[in-house]
Amino acid sequence: MSSSSTTRTRRLAAGVLAGGLALVPLTGCTFTSNNVSCSGSTCSVTLTGDGAEAEILGTTLTFGGTQDGRASLSVGGASVSCGQGESVTAGPLQLTCSTVSDDSVELTATLG
Numbered sequence: 001m002s003s004s005s006t007t008r009t010r011r012l013a014a015g016v017l018a019g020g021l022a023l024v025p026l027t028g029c030t031f032t033s034n035n036v037s038c039s040g041s042t043c044s045v046t047l048t049g050d051g052a053e054a055e056i057l058g059t060t061l062t063f064g065g066t067q068d069g070r071a072s073l074s075v076g077g078a079s080v081s082c083g084q085g086e087s088v089t090a091g092p093l094q095l096t097c098s099t100v101s102d103d104s105v106e107l108t109a110t111l112g
Contacts (some may be wrong), residue, residue: 041111048104056109059093063105071097082107093109 016092036054037044043056047063054061060082064072070081075090082088089095092112 043109044103044106045109046106050103052104056093056112059091061093061109066102066105069100071100071107073105088089 015092021076026106034054035046035048038057041057045054045056045061047061050063052063054071060074061075062074064074064079066072070083072079072081073095074080075093075095076089080088080090080095082095082100084097084100087094087096089110094110096108096110097105098108
């Protein structure tokens with residue numbers, strides 16, 4: 001192979017790599033962990049047990065337990081509670097509690 005062909009191949013490979021890296025931020029907005037699943041600016045979360053925590057869209061969400069069918073949550077230092085089917089705003093997040101049980105809460109968190 002000639003040196004100009006090798007140089008052209010390297011430049012093409014570098015361009016393809018750079019183009020692929022440019023797409024990473026666009027596809028990097030979806031993730032799933034043990035109790036959190038996010039897509040875009042919306043996350044579904046299940047917190048089980050008093051003191052359970054999750055990092056949601058850059059904000060720490062802590063479950064403080066349930067009482068009388070309402071889940072107590074701490075969102076970035078602010079305390080809120082919600083019952084099943086209710087929505088509340090806490091800091092930068094809009095939270096909708098879909099299921100509240102004796103020791104867990106399932107909710108959807110949306111940014112702003």
